[in-house]
Amino acid sequence: MATHRVGYLVGSLAEASINRRLAKALVALAPAGLTLTEIPIRDLPLYSYDYDADYPAPAKAFKQALEGSDALLFVTPEYNRGIPGALKNAIDWGSRPKVSNAFKGKPSAVIGTSPGKIGTAVAQRELHGVLGAVGSPQMVSPEAYVQFTPDLIDDEGRVSDESTQAFLGKFLAAFQKYLDRQLA
Numbered sequence: 001m002a003t004h005r006v007g008y009l010v011g012s013l014a015e016a017s018i019n020r021r022l023a024k025a026l027v028a029l030a031p032a033g034l035t036l037t038e039i040p041i042r043d044l045p046l047y048s049y050d051y052d053a054d055y056p057a058p059a060k061a062f063k064q065a066l067e068g069s070d071a072l073l074f075v076t077p078e079y080n081r082g083i084p085g086a087l088k089n090a091i092d093w094g095s096r097p098k099v100s101n102a103f104k105g106k107p108s109a110v111i112g113t114s115p116g117k118i119g120t121a122v123a124q125r126e127l128h129g130v131l132g133a134v135g136s137p138q139m140v141s142p143e144a145y146v147q148f149t150p151d152l153i154d155d156e157g158r159v160s161d162e163s164t165q166a167f168l169g170k171f172l173a174a175f176q177k178y179l180d181r182q183l184a
Contacts, residue, residue: 002033002179002180002183003032003033003034003035004033004034004035004070004071004176004179004180004183005035005037005068005069005070005071006030006034006035006036006037006069006070006071006072006073006175006179007036007037007038007039007065007066007068007069007071007072007073008023008026008027008036008037008038008039008072008073008074008075009038009039009041009072009073009074009075009076009087009090010023010038010041010075010076011074011075011076011077011083011084011086011087011112011123012076012077012084012086013041013042013084013086017077018077018113018114018115018148018153019075019076019077019112019113020075021153021154021155021157022075022111022112022113022146022148022153023036023038023075023157024153024155024156024157025153025157025158025159025165025168026073026075026111026157026168026172027157028156028157028158029159029165029168029169029172030172031169031172031173031176033176033180034172034175034176034179036073037065037069039062039065039066039069039072040062041062041086041087041089041090042086043058044058044059044062044086044089044090044093045058045059046089047089047092047093047096049096049097052096052097055093059093062090062093062094063093063094063100063102066094066102066103066106067102069106070106070107070179070183071106071107071108071109071175071179071182071183072103072106072107072108072109072136073108073109073110073111073175074087074108074109074110074111074112074127074131075111075112076110076111076112076120076123076124076127077112077113077114077120077123078112078114078116078119078120078121078122078123078124079123081122081123082122082123082126083123083126083127083130084123087127088130091103091130091131091134094134095134101134101135103131103134103135103136104134104135104136105135105136105137106136106137107136107137107138107139107178107179107182107183108131108136108137108138108139109138109139109171109175109178110124110127110128110131110138110144111124111144111146111171112124112144112145112146113145113146113147113148114147114148115147115148115149116147117147118145119144119145119146119147120145121143121145124143124145128140137182139174139175139178141174142170142171142174144167144168144171146164146167146168152164
């Protein structure tokens, strides 16, 4: 079994984000074949092609982190029935200029949580479209829409509900199998 370096992006900039808690849970539950490391997006300025000739330091570090990952995991909230602007901005930075698109051919998966019953279904659908446009092959099944309830995941990433913990474990196992096939 190969070990895959998975960079994960949290779509929310908030430190207390429930999606950040979900990401911590995923790190804790990751099988031995997956090493998950956050790729921060907080310090990225708004993208403009004016920077293409000389990226600012935060954008260079971001792009290097993308390139140093075997695969990507997007952990995103849903803002107004779509993906957060900060996450879209990060994807714009990583995909430009087109000749050095860091997403092209990089396998990915999407997961998210919200208090609503349909989780982040609409944002995930939008994100799948954006990732397809930048050439990232995606694990589209199983889908993972997690309804967040109080105390479901604590600040350290411990999941209190056994069925949710098992579901997240199955999601990660499926992602690992997907990566084994994609990166063989």
